[in-house]
Amino acid sequence: MAKGHLESHAWAVRCCRGDAMEAEDVLHRAYMKVLDGEARFSGRSSFKTWLFGVIRHTAREEARRSWLRLLRLERWWHARVPNDAQDVADDERVTRLRKTLQQLSRRQQEVLHLVFYQDLTIQEAAEVLAMPVGTARTHYERGKERLRQLLERTEER
Secondary structure, rough: OOOOHHHHHHHHHOOOOOHHHHHHHHHHHHHHHHOOOOOOOOOOOOOOHHHHHHHHHHHHHHHHHHHHHHHHHHHHHHHOOOOOOHHHHHHHHHHHHHHHHOOOOOOHHHHHHHHHOOOHHHHHHHHHHHOHHHHHHHOOOOOHHHHHHHHHHHHHO
């Protein structure tokens, strides 16, 4: 390995609190930023100083992303753990919704799943399902309407 890379790797490990695997990912991302032109050397410092700044900045971005992932996971976990009668009622509603969804056509189910649960747009869902956007929009609208009707019927009982 070249001396410059070894120095960069050592700095990345330091920026990643000693985690060598994370440091390799950070160093790779930093190099990609340089190659893609996302990070540009302006000549106001030495190249090494600039590169170490890019590595440090990239490590901080990754640490922030990791922290946000953990925060979302913790929120998800606490939202899933039933702890009172309301949670039981919510579980019953989810079960009813799943059973009702099964009464929709396969295409309606697929489009609704991609839009509601996977956070895709209707256009993105159409691309995934290899169908025209207008067709996906029709399945989406008809599926929502049918789902609403079926849920209203089950609530009336």
